[in-house]
Amino acid sequence: MANIRDVAKAAGVSVATVSRYLNNKGYISEEAKRVIAKAVEELNYQPSMIARSLSTKQSTFIGLIVPDIVNPFFPELARAIEDVALAYGYTLILCNSDEDLEKEINYVKTLQQKYVAGFIVASNHVEAEHYMGLDIPIVAIDRRIHSSIPYIATDNREGARIGTEHLLDSGCRNILCMRGPSGLGPADDRFAGFMDAVKGKNIETHIIECPFHFDIAETMVKKILQEVSIDGIFASSDVTAAGAMKAAYSAGIHVPNQLQIVGYDGTMLASQLTPGLTTVAQDLYRMGAMAARMLIELIKGQELTEREVLIPAELLIRQTTRSEA
Amino acid sequence: MANIRDVAKAAGVSVATVSRYLNNKGYISEEAKRVIAKAVEELNYQPSMIARSLSTKQSTFIGLIVPDIVNPFFPELARAIEDVALAYGYTLILCNSDEDLEKEINYVKTLQQKYVAGFIVASNHVEAEHYMGLDIPIVAIDRRIHSSIPYIATDNREGARIGTEHLLDSGCRNILCMRGPSGLGPADDRFAGFMDAVKGKNIETHIIECPFHFDIAETMVKKILQEVSIDGIFASSDVTAAGAMKAAYSAGIHVPNQLQIVGYDGTMLASQLTPGLTTVAQDLYRMGAMAARMLIELIKGQELTEREVLIPAELLIRQTTRSEA
Structure with a gap:
């Protein structure tokens, strides 16, 4: 050669x-x-791109840090990021942090040694010290890291408000809110949106905090269904809504005739469930693609026109709610 | 520094x-x-790992080529590969080929320039010429590329036989087989396993060829349900089984009382569906982890003890079949 x-x-x-x-x-x-x-x-x-990396101290690798690629939310983001990255000549390094701070820090260190050109980070860790000292462009996605780091997410508060309003419009008066982990930005925002919708109305509410895990959601809702009578569920993710659907099935409760359910995310899972899950859809592809474009602008030394972008959510009405009510 | x-x-x-x-x-x-x-x-x-790459002409990057990370089969594989890779100091580059030969060739070329240490490939392309000339270790996963390239997969023929036998044991006598794309190794093997199970028995069979896509599966099964009377479906993937479940729901056909369904793959999706999908589970984590270990052995210049590994599949009985029949 x-x-x-x-x-x-x-x-x-x-x-x-x-x-x-x-x-x-x-x-x-x-x-x-x-x-x-x-x-x-x-x-x-x-x-040789590696030889060029050495002379320019800049590679064409982008590090993507996600909690777990098996959660269906992240492959769809990763897909969009990869599409845009590839169009600009960048390739994507996939890093699962497992919400483990030490593993995440270790990844950041390793990729820095490999002269990664930038990071796109969906991190649960609010103490973002390991990102602050880095001389490498970073874009935060879905979860805010720090005010100094550009950020792109869905307008979660408004999205959750729309989803909850839909339950009210469909006749629900006794609603379970499965909020996500307290302290996690998107989960807190969605909970605030739920409260915006029910505030001042004659609605009975039950609040539980549930991580974004299917099995835990199923177990928690099974227990709730034995204890209280509810006619609607607002879940903070599609995965937890799917767990609620399974719990209702086991309890012999018909969805949507006896219990209506609204999820959140708009993942492929929501459309593949039977009945199809009504959900507040994030525009995952757009979010990933925009994050990739923002990062590449930063890598090229350009100023971002907007450092914080909120994308509107959209209600997708399927079969777990009775919109005609 | x-x-x-x-x-x-x-x-x-x-x-x-x-x-x-x-x-x-x-x-x-x-x-x-x-x-x-x-x-x-x-x-x-x-x-600096990049400087070391230059002197040793070998990096610590592994390229993973998959058709589409959004198909729930692949994140679970990717997850396992990344876990093992990380333990050995390697990081994973994610490449979606979109089953587009040109895109795949382009990726192989790009990563070669970046001195990737090896490839793990799940490719639909049987003409594997772009892999043959490479002086880089490759392991094929799920789909065989060429007899010269080490290969790891599930024993798909035996797995499909077990899944179909389960439909017969549960009382099905009029079965639809949704086989995967003809010419694709795993799809052909699963079809052969289905035929092994029904051969010489008094079973009426209907065969359709259906790609591994939810929407297409739903549409095809909707049509079938209007035309013929069936009491069982063997699907070549969980995604197509989910499409069949949705079609049955729309047609007002109860699963499993009127129609029993067996999927294939054992993805998270199968367990998250309602009712839970009975499926032939591949040990995806083991498959990914073994592929990563095989590749790293090759990268280190070691001889593989086995160049072709078939992992047994396991039937997971859930709620879409009536095992008591």
Whole structure:
């Protein structure tokens, strides 16, 4: 395989000139450009990206840190990020943090050594000290890390308000809110939206805090259904709504005739459930694609026009609610 | 930040000696080892992995090529691969091929330029020419690429046979087989397993070919249910089984009382559906973890004890079949 010295020799210029040409940096005459381009083509020279990383201290890798790629929320984000990254010549490194701070810090350190060009981070850790000292562009997605780090998410408060209003409009008067973990930004925002919708209305509410896990949701709702009588559930994620559906099925409670359920996220899972889950859909593809574009702008040293972006959510009415009520 | 020259200076040895020490290559005296280790510690020196890639022509990146990470089969594989990779100091580059040969070839080329250490590939493309010329270790997962490339998969023929037998044992006599794309190894093997189970028995069968897509499966089964009378479905994936469940729901056909359904894969989706989907489970975590271990052995220049590994499948009986029949 031809190397940069072969190109310089064939073009009759110095290695430094070829390097300036390849990195698009510094002065280079039109004639030199022409002969180098010709040599590159003739020798079928493919610049080693690693060698270029070393000289520019910048690679074309983007690190994506997510809690767990198996949660169906994240593959859809990852997919969008990868599509945009690839279009700009970047490739994606997948990192599952398992919501384990030490693992996350270790990943950040490792990728820094590999000269990653930037990070897109969906982290549950509010103590974001390991991101603060980094001299690498970062975009936070879904969860805010720090006011100094650009951030993109869904307007979760408004989304949850719309979802809860839909339960009210469909006749629910006795509603269980399965809120997400307290202290986690999106979960807190969605809970606030739920409260916005029920406030001042003659609605009985039951609040439980439930992590974004199917099995735990199923177990918690099974217990609730034995204790209280409810006619509606607002869940803070599609996965927990699916757990609630399974619990209702086991208890012989018909959805939506006896119990209506609204989820949150708009993942593929929501559409693949039977009956189809009514859900507040985040525009996951748009969110991932915008995060990737923002990060690439930062990598290229451009100023962002907006450092905080909130994308509206959209209610998708399917079969777990009776909109005609 | 300290570099290799700083370490050499502090230790009073040459840069070449420090390099031999870091790469664990060539002779180096015990005394030199001691002073270098001390200097590395005192200076808090972190070797740049990219610089090491250049000198050894080998990075610690592993490329994972999958058709689409949004299909719930692949995040679970990716998860296992990443866990093992990380334990050995490797990081994972995620590549969605979209079953598009050109995109896949482009990815292989790009990652080769980035000195990726190896590939794990789940490719639909049987013409594997773009993998044959590569001087990089490859492990094929789920789908065989070529007899020269190590391969790990589920024993799909036997798995499908077990799943179909379960429908027969549960009383089904009029069965729809939703086979996967013809020509795709795992799909062909599962179809053969279905045929093994029904052969010579007094069973009426209907065969349709259906890609691993939810929407298409739902549409195809809706049509079938209007045309013929069936009491069982064997689907070649969980996603297509979920589509069949949705079609039955729309047609007012009760699962499992009027129609029993068996899926294939054992993804999270199968357990999150209501009713829970009886499915032939692949041990996805084990498959991904073994693929990663095989690849890392190849990267380290070791011989594999087995170049083709078939993992047994396991029937998970849930609520879409009536095992008591």
